[in-house]
Amino acid sequence: MIIAEQKPIPEIAAQVRQCRKVLVLGCGGCVTVCQAGGEKEAEILASALRLMGVREGWDTAFDSMAITRQCDPEYLDGIARKVAEYDCVLSLGCGVGVNFLAERFPRTWVVPGLNTKGAGATLEAGVWEERCLACGDCILHLTGGICPIVRCSKSLLNGPCGGSQGGKCEISPDVACGWQLIYDRLKQLDRLDLLLEVREPKDWSRTHDGGLRRVVKEEARL
């Protein structure tokens, strides 16, 4: 899923304080799971902004609601009438949701309430971490299912750099060295042979470096 976290409230306030009527729009997808932008978070944020508005004397009204998914045109159609009542939609969807709202409602000012972090999962209650950088050319079969692109701070392909120590990455004692993880796992599975091959430079044109990516499945088209 997409993991994200809410922007600091002052930063959000600066985006919306000039507006007359703002719809704080949550999303029922990934950001509900990572507790950043679901219905509940939308409600809480709307009241925080209301309070702040009262305190600082700005004349903005805030309502909140959530839809099933902001990244799906079908659900956006369903709120077209509602959106028309507002001069601004503060989206608590991931970046995709914000983009889709802006595309669907060309006359409405749409602003982001979250910082989208990446493709990740729940590590433990209240902690989410990225696990895939969507490189477009998955190589997990070579690394025992642990992604060096995202878990190694330098996205190295030929094993750990000289800064790996005690299982930690050189950038911080809080970050595990991705290559230590890969090494341990391949050792356990008796597949260290995979690490001895010299891996060629990656084809980064399959990432965003190659331009906007699109997936087309012909048989699914109407």
Place this chain on the structure above:
Amino acid sequence: MSQNGCKTESRLERVLREGHFAVTAEVGPPKSASSKGISRHAAAIKEVADAINLTDNQTAIVRLCSLAAAVHVMQAGGEPVMQITCRDRNRIAIQSDLLGAYSLGVRNVLCLTGDHISFGNHPQARTVYDLDSVQLVKLVRDMRENRRFQNGEEIKVAPPRFFIGAAENPFADPVEFRALRLGKKVKAGADFIQTQAVFDIDRFARFMQVVRDMGLDEQVFILAGIVPTRSARALERTATVPGMVVPQELIDRMKGAADQEKEGVAIAVELISRLREIPGVRGVHIMAIAWEEIVPEIVREAGLLPRPRLEVPTPA
């Protein structure tokens, strides 16, 4: 390959192939547009070292570039080893720099991954790491041996023919993988290796045993890293760098010394003499970070003078 077995016009390569115990030393370019310090250090160090490494924005701090620094070293009469990291440049920029460096007379490169941007003075910058150090070694080798750019395209005239260096840190983890990783660099085309600073000789000797068991010492020239430190505090700081191992007794010894600078030199000299006894160690690489002026004294005290005088090699 020429008669002496050299693949390149590198002087360092000749020193090594002729069986001399090589000495290289590092000079850190300044955080300014002045070449003065480099030229001064180069003039002093060229008399006591076979080649001079120029770091590439080490610890991710903006400095005068290693290519220009290498040219300043040549102008001062020294032989440069231009360091290149994968951190700041993609394969296009790196190949372009390699062509440019060779055209200016640079004959040695050291291929590095590069310290992460978060260590440096522009932590908000975008990291590149289009390549890793193993891939970089292979790229430089392919330019030399196969006359190919990384994309496979032919270099029709004047391919750069570098003597190719790589680094290895015997003290980083996973420790069992370190010699294997060295093997990968050799397989990719490394001609020489400069190791991370050695303070723990016993551990380094165990690493070298594995390297010899794999036969790697026969395939690559290994230069052991020496970091002289001028104070107990500097040594303690060094010990906290990820991937560095400094035995506590060395720190204690520095702390107890009346003259810590002198002790720092003595420790470096002792380490060098012990490293010389380890089979497969073909030289030392002295990294006197921000203390370059001490290099001549260390080399002299270590009994590594005079350096071999070579005739100018006939161009390939």
